[in-house]
Structure formats: structure tokens, C-alpha cells
Amino acid sequence: MTAKLQLVDIKKKLRGRQVLDGVDLDVAPGQSLVVIGGSGQGKSVTLKCALGLMKPDAGQVLVDGAEVTRMPREIRGRVMKKFGMLFQGGALFDSLTVWENIAFRLIYADKVGRKEARDRALATMRKVRLAPEFADVRPIELSGGMQKRAGLARAIIAKPDILFFDEPTTGLDPITADAINDLIVEMVKEIGCAAVSITHDMASARKIADEIAMLHGGKIVWRGPAAQIDNSGNAMVDQFIAGRADGPIQAVV
Amino acid sequence: MINPFAPVGRAVLGILREIGRFSLFAGRSAASVFSPPFFMGQFARQSLQIGYFSLPVIGLTAVFIGAALALNIYVGGARFNAESFVPNIVVLGITRELGPVLAGLMLAGRVSAGVAAEIGTMRVTEQIDAMNTLSTDPFKFLIAPRVLAATLTLPLLVLVADIIGVMGGYLVAVNSLDFNGATYLRNTLDFLESQDVILGLVKAAVFGFIIAAMGAYQGYNSQGGALGVGRATTNAVVGSIVLILAVNYLITAFFVE
Structure with missing residues (x-):
């Protein structure tokens, strides 16, 4: 089945720093993918590259199998009609x-x-x-x-065919955040669209994701079904979901 | 060893880069004005905001400048018995130079700063990104209506400023300098040529474009939260003023030659 959205080897450098260093992601129709990762790991940049708000230095973004990264602005506007975004x-x-x-x-x-x-x-x-x-x-x-x-x-x-959510629960109290999560699940099911969310809120990720991918160091370091996140076998994922300062990921303070 | 010319070269390259970026932005803004979709409601709103609501500031500026000009020309003219030229020089100075330039400078403060702050805030709060995701080109929805409104309404404002400025000179001449009112007005109208007014209106249209495009450019490219928006607003005003004065000279020189 053709992926609804596919990111192939996306690279992006910002202010001399390699933020994305070969990100590969794909979302099937009707699937809800959540990308988790620490602050400054490139989650928002990934989303902006997927949406066409930022041009990657290298790599491709495919929507329904069609390459859209270097489309002229006018045609790109038509692709945007397939997207919905919650900022x-x-x-x-x-x-x-x-x-x-x-x-x-x-x-x-x-x-x-x-x-x-x-x-x-x-x-x-x-x-x-x-x-x-x-x-x-x-x-x-x-x-x-x-x-x-x-x-x-x-x-x-x-x-829309694809819904994007950028930190949908940030800044909300836990009850309101849970209500927003429920709404996201309900709306995605009702529309039958694919969904890509980025968050560092694990409660939100567990609730809205079919699959979870973890972004670290500009790459996807793990991806699997949401139900398996606690048994990922990946030390970085374990550290992130446990919220520990010690581990392979160095906290930036 | 430190090359003493390096900072100068960097500064020059920086200025050239900025001029190039602004030129491309202004070109895209101008192209957006002529290509559909057209957002007429936005254009009407901006015309009201930029044009109509600028009338008080333009009117007050013009009346005081016209009055001061009449006094200065009277004093200067008295040195070689040319006091009677006050109406002629007032109308010439207002229509060809002071009307458009002062209206441009006042609007650089009022409009360019406003456009930069509004679009800048939209940029840093992701409203411009949101507009893109809603299949609406910010150049057509936000920038084209502002650029078109400023380009079309500034000549109208200058026309009003010309009339009020001349009347400012008239009031001072008649009430303080013992000029005959009818003679003052007749001299003004006899001396005025259509090309004086046209030159002023051409300048006003160009200044209007510069004011809106510079404000939009600085706002659209602002980053870094409130600090960035503040910087964009300052740059918009300074950039507009410098560009208006430079272009004013070029247009005047072109028309004179």
C-alpha cells in the first residue's frame, strides 16, 4: 500500500547545526504515528519539512507517492489541501x-x-x-x-487526508490535555485520515498513537507499535519514557 | 593578522545582501498584486486603515508645514524684495516636495511600523505558517492588499495634504503677513502646473509601495519573539525613511532632467 506520507532521508542544517541527519518516516492511510523526542531534537523541523513550511537540504517528501519537496509554490498549494494542522x-x-x-x-x-x-x-x-x-x-x-x-x-x-499535531497537549492541565487527546483520537477515527503528531508528553503519545517513533540526534532511533513502547529494548526510549536524567541521552540544561 | 578592511567588506556585503533580499521580496509582493486570488475585503480594510485613518496626521502635518513655509519664504523673500512670491513658492514646495515626502515620512512611522509589527507577530506566533497550511498564500492575503492599499491611498492623501498645506500658507499669509486672500489664491493657481502635482503623486505612489513593502518584509522575516518583532518594527521605519529620501532624489532628478 502506498504510504500517505513518506519522508526519505531528510537532512536539514540550521545555524550550522545538523538538526535532521537522514530522517526516514512513513505513515499509512488511517494510521496515527507519534514522534517523540527531547527538546531540540528536530521534531518541529521534521513536521515543518513534511508540511512544506521548511525546505530540507536533502531528501524527499512524498504525499500519496508523489514527490512534493521541490514542487512550484502554486502546485504545492494544492497538496496543502490534503493537510490539516494543529499548532x-x-x-x-x-x-x-x-x-x-x-x-x-x-x-x-x-x-x-x-x-x-x-x-x-x-x-x-x-x-x-x-x-x-x-x-x-x-x-x-x-x-x-x-x-x-x-x-x-x-x-x-x-x-484533510493527513492531520498534523504539534505538541497538542503542551501548556494544558492534565484533565484538559486528556480531553484533547480523546478528541484527537475521535476526530482521526471519524475522518479516517492519517495522523502525525509530535510530542514529549508520553501520556498523550500512548493515547493517540498506533505507532511511536523516537527522534534523537537527527535520526529515528526506534519505531514500533505504541503497545510495545515499554518493551522497546532501546536504552534511549527507556530513558525517555521513564524521564530519567541518567542514561545514553544527555540532558541539555 | 587582522585585515582592517574585512569589517568594512562584511558590512558592504551585508547591505548588498539585504538590498537583494528586499528587491526579491518587493518583486514578489508586486507580482502578488496582479495575480489571483484577489482578497478585495482585505484591500478595503487596509485602504481604510492606511488611507482614511491617516488623514488626521497627514492633515495636521500639512497645515503646519504650509504655515511655517509661508513665514520662512516671506522672511527670506524680504531680503531681496520678493515677498510677493510667497504663494508661488509655497505651492511649488508643497506639491513637488514637502507634501509627498512628509506624508511618506509620517506614514513610514505610522503604517510601516504597524505592518511590520502585525505581520511580525503573526510570524513569531506561527499564524503565517498556519495560513500556508490552510492553502492560502500569505503574500496574496496579507501583503498584496497592504501594498496595493498603500500605493493607491498615499497619492490621495498627498492630494489632501497639498490642499491643506496650501491653505496653511494662505491662513498665515492673509492673517499675519497682510496678503490679500483672493490675490494669494489667484497667484497660487496661476503658478501651479499640472506636472507639479503629477510629480508629487508619482512620488507618493512609489513611497506608498516602499512603506508597505518594507514593513511587510521586516515583519515577514522577523524571528526571535517580542525582541525580533521590536527589531523588525524599528528596521521597517528606518529602512522606509532612508529609501523614501533616496528614491525622492532619484525621482526628482529624473523629472527635472
Whole structure:
């Protein structure tokens, strides 16, 4: 089966440092892959390369088997329609209301009329359990958890083929974080899309992943089913999930 | 051994690199204005923000400059009995030079800084990345409407500034310098040529483009959180002012020759 998304030998250097040194990843349709790893190990860079927000120095990104890394900007825009993304800080547009944020793609990229777009935004708000009375407020008036819900609604409204989640539970209290995890699992199942998440929150990883991959030193050092993470046989994975300072991974402080 | 020319060379290369990057950015911004999709709602909003809401600052600047100009020309002209040239020189100075340049400088502070801060904040909070993932080109949604609005509204603002500036000179001339109001206005209109106004409007359009493009360029490339946004805002104002003054000379020289 053709992978929905495939990263082949991705390399990226930033400010003289080799952040990614040959990352290989693939996600099958309907699969949820979580990439874990310490801070500064290149998780966000991997995601940005996959999304086309950053150009890798070497390697290929394939979407449905088609190489997209060096596509012209105009054609690349069409590939973007297959993606949905929940950003770590929400990245909601300050100048727009919540419903306009959620319906942004429908209004400005798909040219859906404002009335229909609003109706669909309200329906999606209900799906992510965000009360419709928040539709006309600005994102700044929402709590952190509500902003994540709005961001999730914006990511799923156009039913993308691949959903990306950047640290979906960072900055949330454990209960809200668990609710967001449940929503992610529910939405990914409902849409039937592939999902790629990056996190260092193991509770989140265990809940939303079918498979987990660990990124360290610019490479994927382990990958396996989420259920096997506790018996990975990899010292780095063991150290990471146990949250120990001593081990093969040196803490950066 | 330390080469004393190395820092100078580095600085020159840095400036050339920045000029090259800005030129490419400005070219892409200009191209975005002419290629669909067009976001007319954004253009209307920016026209209001950049044009309409700049009217008070432009009007106040123009009236005081016109008044001060009339006083200075009167004092200077009195040295060789040429006081009667006050209306002629006021209208020439305002339409050809002071109107567009001062409007440009005021908007460099107001608009370029605002655009840099807004787009810069969007950059550091990943809103621009989010826009890309939502299949919307930030150049077309954010930058093209601002560039077009500034390029089209600054000439209109300068036209208003020209009128208010001349009226500032008129008020001082009539009330403080004992000029006859009707004669002042007749001299102004008789002396004014269409090319004086056109030169000012051409300058204004170019300055409008520079102001918006520089603000967008600095904001779009800002990094490093609040500090980066602050730096982008400062650079946008300084860059716009320097570029406006340099381009002003080039346009004037071109028209004069």
C-alpha cells in the first residue's frame, strides 16, 4: 500500500547545526504515528519539512507517492489541501473571530459562501465540544484548552487526508490535555485520515498513537507499535519514557 | 593578522545582501498584486486603515508645514524684495516636495511600523505558517492588499495634504503677513502646473509601495519573539525613511532632467 506520507532521508542544517541527519518516516492511510523526542531534537523541523513550511537540504517528501519537496509554490498549494494542522500555540488569527478562524480555509481557499462556511464552522465547533456562543468572540478571549479545540476544529473542517499535531497537549492541565487527546483520537477515527503528531508528553503519545517513533540526534532511533513502547529494548526510549536524567541521552540544561 | 578592511567588506556585503533580499521580496509582493486570488475585503480594510485613518496626521502635518513655509519664504523673500512670491513658492514646495515626502515620512512611522509589527507577530506566533497550511498564500492575503492599499491611498492623501498645506500658507499669509486672500489664491493657481502635482503623486505612489513593502518584509522575516518583532518594527521605519529620501532624489532628478 502506498504510504500517505513518506519522508526519505531528510537532512536539514540550521545555524550550522545538523538538526535532521537522514530522517526516514512513513505513515499509512488511517494510521496515527507519534514522534517523540527531547527538546531540540528536530521534531518541529521534521513536521515543518513534511508540511512544506521548511525546505530540507536533502531528501524527499512524498504525499500519496508523489514527490512534493521541490514542487512550484502554486502546485504545492494544492497538496496543502490534503493537510490539516494543529499548532502548538493554536496559531489562531487574532484579527478574526473564532468561527472565521475555523472556516478560514472554506472562505478564502475553497471560496465557500460565508453563510455556509459559518454553518459548517458551528457544526465543527459542536464536534470538538466548543460551545457555539464562542463563535463570535476573538481567540484571545478563549482559554488555552478552548484555543486548542478551535485549532482542532480549523484543522479538521475540510476533512484533510493527513492531520498534523504539534505538541497538542503542551501548556494544558492534565484533565484538559486528556480531553484533547480523546478528541484527537475521535476526530482521526471519524475522518479516517492519517495522523502525525509530535510530542514529549508520553501520556498523550500512548493515547493517540498506533505507532511511536523516537527522534534523537537527527535520526529515528526506534519505531514500533505504541503497545510495545515499554518493551522497546532501546536504552534511549527507556530513558525517555521513564524521564530519567541518567542514561545514553544527555540532558541539555 | 587582522585585515582592517574585512569589517568594512562584511558590512558592504551585508547591505548588498539585504538590498537583494528586499528587491526579491518587493518583486514578489508586486507580482502578488496582479495575480489571483484577489482578497478585495482585505484591500478595503487596509485602504481604510492606511488611507482614511491617516488623514488626521497627514492633515495636521500639512497645515503646519504650509504655515511655517509661508513665514520662512516671506522672511527670506524680504531680503531681496520678493515677498510677493510667497504663494508661488509655497505651492511649488508643497506639491513637488514637502507634501509627498512628509506624508511618506509620517506614514513610514505610522503604517510601516504597524505592518511590520502585525505581520511580525503573526510570524513569531506561527499564524503565517498556519495560513500556508490552510492553502492560502500569505503574500496574496496579507501583503498584496497592504501594498496595493498603500500605493493607491498615499497619492490621495498627498492630494489632501497639498490642499491643506496650501491653505496653511494662505491662513498665515492673509492673517499675519497682510496678503490679500483672493490675490494669494489667484497667484497660487496661476503658478501651479499640472506636472507639479503629477510629480508629487508619482512620488507618493512609489513611497506608498516602499512603506508597505518594507514593513511587510521586516515583519515577514522577523524571528526571535517580542525582541525580533521590536527589531523588525524599528528596521521597517528606518529602512522606509532612508529609501523614501533616496528614491525622492532619484525621482526628482529624473523629472527635472
